[in-house]
Amino acid sequence: MRDVAVVGFAQRQMSHFDGSPTMVELLVPLFAELWEQTGWSKDDIGFWCSGSSDYLAGRSFSFVSAVDAIGTLPPVNESHVEMDAAWALYEAWVKIQTGEVDAALVYGFGKSSAGLLRRVLALQLDPYVLTPLWPDTVSIAALQARLGLEAGRWSEEDLAAVVAGSRSAATANPYALLSGETSVDKLLAEPMFSDPLRKHDCAPVTDGAAAIVIAAGDRARSVCERPAWITGYEHRTDGQNLSLRDLSRAPSVAGAASRLDLAGVDVAELHAPFSHQELLLREELGLDDSVSVNPSGGPLAGNPMFSAGLIRIGEAARRIQDGTAGKVLAHATSGPALQQNLLCVMSGTSTGGGN
Amino acid sequence: MTATSDTTPSRVLSAPLQVAFDYTRSTGLVLGAFMTGLRERRILAARTSDGRVVVPPVEYDPVTHAAVSADDLVEVGATGTVVTWTWVSEPVPGQPLDEPFAFALVTLDGATAPMLHAVKADGPQSLQTGMQVSAVWSDQPQGHITDIQYFEPTGEARGGSPAAASAGSPDAPEGVTQVITPVELDYIYEASPEESAFFRAIAEGRLVGQRCPKCQKVYIPPRGACPVDGVPTAEEVELPDSGIVTTFCIVNVPFLGQKIKPPYVSAYILLEGADIAFLHLILGIPADEVRMGMKVRAVWKPREEWGTTVENISHFEPTGEPDADYESYRAHL
Structure with a gap:
C-alpha cells in the first residue's frame, strides 16, 4: 500500500447559505484556502471527487455545475458519489493506491435549508413500502433511540450529557452553529420533539461545504510539516430493509472496526447526527473514556449534509497536524439510523508503505 | 423556473420551486x-x-x-x-x-x-x-x-x-403489478449572486454578463466562477441584444406543454462580445431558412410584461445583415 496523508482541509458551516444550491460561490473560496495551505494549484491535483445530492439541491446534475469551481481546461479527472464526501475521499484514496495519481482534492457540499430536510431524506428509503409513508429521518432515529432507552443501554440523562458535551466542546470551533455551556437539567427541561428525542438531540439543519487534499508519500511531506497519514480506511453497510435490521445496533460499524487497529487512538470524531448515536457508536467501536470524542463539538454543533462526514476526517486530521494527537479515528455515516458507516484511522507516523 | 423578487431585500433572488413526479414502479x-x-x-x-x-x-x-x-x-x-x-x-x-x-x-x-x-x-x-x-x-x-x-x-x-x-x-x-407513488418536494430556490444580477438587469431590459479576470472570457448568464480557470467572475459587462446563431435544431416533435406550433427553431445565440452562447428561439423566418452564422436580434415582449426572467425576450429574429464568417464563431461550437 502507498502511504497517503491528509495535507489540507477547509470547511464552511452555516444555518442558511444565501446562494445557489450548486454552491459554486462557496467552493471557489474553499479551494483557494487549500491552495494557500499547500502552495499548490489545480494543476497539482490528479483526481477530483465530490459528494452531494440532487434531491437536496432540488435540481438535476447539481454536481456537474459545481465542477465550474474547479476550472476544467485542460479537462480534469473527476468523479462523484451521491453520498457523504467521506466516501468520495475513499474513492480518491483508492485512486492514489492504483498509482495513477499522486494527489487528489475531495469536496462535499449541500444546501439542506433549500427544502424540508427530514422529509427529503425519506427518499433514501425503500420506494415501495416506506417512502410512500414519508418516515422522516428524525422519526427513524427516534425509533432507534427508544430501543436503546428501553433496553437500558442509555438514559435520557446520557443523551443530554452528550448534547451538553458537544455544546461545550464547540465553543472552540469557529464553524459551530450551536455552542455554549448548558446543563443536563436545563436540556431535560426542554419539550420533546420526536419523543424520546428533543430538538437538541438532533443535529441542526446545516448548509455547508468542505474540502480535503490528500497526497502520497513525498508529495505529502513536501507541503505539510506533519501530514495525517491514513493507516486504515474501511467502510461497510447494513441492509436497507428496516424490518430486518436490529435498529439498536450498527453491525457495519463493528465490522469495519474489526479490520482496523484502534489501540492507542487519542481522538475520535464520530458522525452521530443524533445524541444517542454517539453512545451507540462508542459501544460498537469499543472506545473507552480515555478517548476524546468529538472535540470539535461533532455533528450536534453543525451537520452540513454530504460534507459532515468529510469534516470529521478533516477535524481529526487537524489534531495530528497540530501535534495534539498521535493517532485519531474519524467516522462518517450515510443512510437512515447509521445504515452505512466509514472509518478512517490516521497517524502522525506513516506505515512505511512507501511512495 | 422563473426568478421572482423576494419580499425581503436579499443579495439573491429566490422563488418557490416544486419538483413533482409520480414514480411508477413494477412490483x-x-x-x-x-x-x-x-x-x-x-x-x-x-x-x-x-x-x-x-x-x-x-x-x-x-x-x-x-x-x-x-x-x-x-x-x-x-x-x-x-x-x-x-x-x-x-x-x-x-x-x-x-x-x-x-x-x-x-x-x-x-x-x-x-x-x-x-x-x-x-x-x-x-x-x-x-x-x-x-x-x-x-x-x-x-x-x-x-x-x-x-x-x-x-x-x-x-x-x-x-x-x-x-x-x-x-x-x-x-x-x-405496479404501484404509483406521487412525490412532491418543495424548495426555495435561490439564484447565485451573479445570476441574481443577471435577472435584475434583464427586468430592466439589459443583458449583463461577467468577464473572467484570468482568461478575459465573457459569460452570459454569469456563473460565479470561470469554468475554465475556477476563479470568481466579478467584472460586469453589458452586452447588446444582437448576435449570431452558432448552431441550431429544428423542433418537429410535439411534446407536452409545447407553446409554439412545430416546426420551429431552437438555437444557440452568441451575443456580440460574449464568449458563450445561450439557447433561445428563432422566429420570424421559415424554419428551413435558418442558417449557422445568421445575424439575429432580440424581440422583447411589451415592457409591462417584463419580470426577472429570460422570457422578457420573446424570441430572436433575423436582422437581415450578411451572415458571419464560419471562422468568426467556430471556436464557440
Missing part, C-alpha cells in the same frame, strides 16, 4: 403478491431460511440470498405488538396523518420481524412499547402500502374486515 412477483393481498385487506409475509417471518415480504432471502417465491408467502394478522415508537409532533406532508401521530415498528401476529407504519393515538401518553395495535384499512384499498391507513390501539379499530374476494374466484381482478 415484481413478491411485492406484487403483497400489494394484491393488501387490496384484499390481507397481509402477506415471507418466511426466511433462518426462520423469520417478515412483513413486508423480502424478495431475496437475507441469509442464502435465494429468490423468495411469491407462492411461499404466508398470511399474518392485521393486529400486532409495538416494538418501539416515536411521537411525530410536527407531521410533514405525505405522512399517513396530518395531525400529530406515532410512527412505530409493529410486529404483526404471526410475524417475527417488525414493520414500520403509523399509529393513530390521542398523544404520546397513549403509546407504550408492548401495546397491541390493529390495522385500520382504507375504504377502497388499491394495492398500495397506504391501504393500511394507520394502526390504532386494539379495541378501537374500525374499517373493513378482510374482504371476501379470494384468488381464483371468477371475478377476481388481476394481481397488482
Whole structure:
C-alpha cells in the first residue's frame, strides 16, 4: 500500500447559505484556502471527487455545475458519489493506491435549508413500502433511540450529557452553529420533539461545504510539516430493509472496526447526527473514556449534509497536524439510523508503505 | 423556473420551486403478491431460511440470498405488538396523518420481524412499547402500502374486515403489478449572486454578463466562477441584444406543454462580445431558412410584461445583415 496523508482541509458551516444550491460561490473560496495551505494549484491535483445530492439541491446534475469551481481546461479527472464526501475521499484514496495519481482534492457540499430536510431524506428509503409513508429521518432515529432507552443501554440523562458535551466542546470551533455551556437539567427541561428525542438531540439543519487534499508519500511531506497519514480506511453497510435490521445496533460499524487497529487512538470524531448515536457508536467501536470524542463539538454543533462526514476526517486530521494527537479515528455515516458507516484511522507516523 | 423578487431585500433572488413526479414502479412477483393481498385487506409475509417471518415480504432471502417465491408467502394478522415508537409532533406532508401521530415498528401476529407504519393515538401518553395495535384499512384499498391507513390501539379499530374476494374466484381482478407513488418536494430556490444580477438587469431590459479576470472570457448568464480557470467572475459587462446563431435544431416533435406550433427553431445565440452562447428561439423566418452564422436580434415582449426572467425576450429574429464568417464563431461550437 502507498502511504497517503491528509495535507489540507477547509470547511464552511452555516444555518442558511444565501446562494445557489450548486454552491459554486462557496467552493471557489474553499479551494483557494487549500491552495494557500499547500502552495499548490489545480494543476497539482490528479483526481477530483465530490459528494452531494440532487434531491437536496432540488435540481438535476447539481454536481456537474459545481465542477465550474474547479476550472476544467485542460479537462480534469473527476468523479462523484451521491453520498457523504467521506466516501468520495475513499474513492480518491483508492485512486492514489492504483498509482495513477499522486494527489487528489475531495469536496462535499449541500444546501439542506433549500427544502424540508427530514422529509427529503425519506427518499433514501425503500420506494415501495416506506417512502410512500414519508418516515422522516428524525422519526427513524427516534425509533432507534427508544430501543436503546428501553433496553437500558442509555438514559435520557446520557443523551443530554452528550448534547451538553458537544455544546461545550464547540465553543472552540469557529464553524459551530450551536455552542455554549448548558446543563443536563436545563436540556431535560426542554419539550420533546420526536419523543424520546428533543430538538437538541438532533443535529441542526446545516448548509455547508468542505474540502480535503490528500497526497502520497513525498508529495505529502513536501507541503505539510506533519501530514495525517491514513493507516486504515474501511467502510461497510447494513441492509436497507428496516424490518430486518436490529435498529439498536450498527453491525457495519463493528465490522469495519474489526479490520482496523484502534489501540492507542487519542481522538475520535464520530458522525452521530443524533445524541444517542454517539453512545451507540462508542459501544460498537469499543472506545473507552480515555478517548476524546468529538472535540470539535461533532455533528450536534453543525451537520452540513454530504460534507459532515468529510469534516470529521478533516477535524481529526487537524489534531495530528497540530501535534495534539498521535493517532485519531474519524467516522462518517450515510443512510437512515447509521445504515452505512466509514472509518478512517490516521497517524502522525506513516506505515512505511512507501511512495 | 422563473426568478421572482423576494419580499425581503436579499443579495439573491429566490422563488418557490416544486419538483413533482409520480414514480411508477413494477412490483415484481413478491411485492406484487403483497400489494394484491393488501387490496384484499390481507397481509402477506415471507418466511426466511433462518426462520423469520417478515412483513413486508423480502424478495431475496437475507441469509442464502435465494429468490423468495411469491407462492411461499404466508398470511399474518392485521393486529400486532409495538416494538418501539416515536411521537411525530410536527407531521410533514405525505405522512399517513396530518395531525400529530406515532410512527412505530409493529410486529404483526404471526410475524417475527417488525414493520414500520403509523399509529393513530390521542398523544404520546397513549403509546407504550408492548401495546397491541390493529390495522385500520382504507375504504377502497388499491394495492398500495397506504391501504393500511394507520394502526390504532386494539379495541378501537374500525374499517373493513378482510374482504371476501379470494384468488381464483371468477371475478377476481388481476394481481397488482405496479404501484404509483406521487412525490412532491418543495424548495426555495435561490439564484447565485451573479445570476441574481443577471435577472435584475434583464427586468430592466439589459443583458449583463461577467468577464473572467484570468482568461478575459465573457459569460452570459454569469456563473460565479470561470469554468475554465475556477476563479470568481466579478467584472460586469453589458452586452447588446444582437448576435449570431452558432448552431441550431429544428423542433418537429410535439411534446407536452409545447407553446409554439412545430416546426420551429431552437438555437444557440452568441451575443456580440460574449464568449458563450445561450439557447433561445428563432422566429420570424421559415424554419428551413435558418442558417449557422445568421445575424439575429432580440424581440422583447411589451415592457409591462417584463419580470426577472429570460422570457422578457420573446424570441430572436433575423436582422437581415450578411451572415458571419464560419471562422468568426467556430471556436464557440
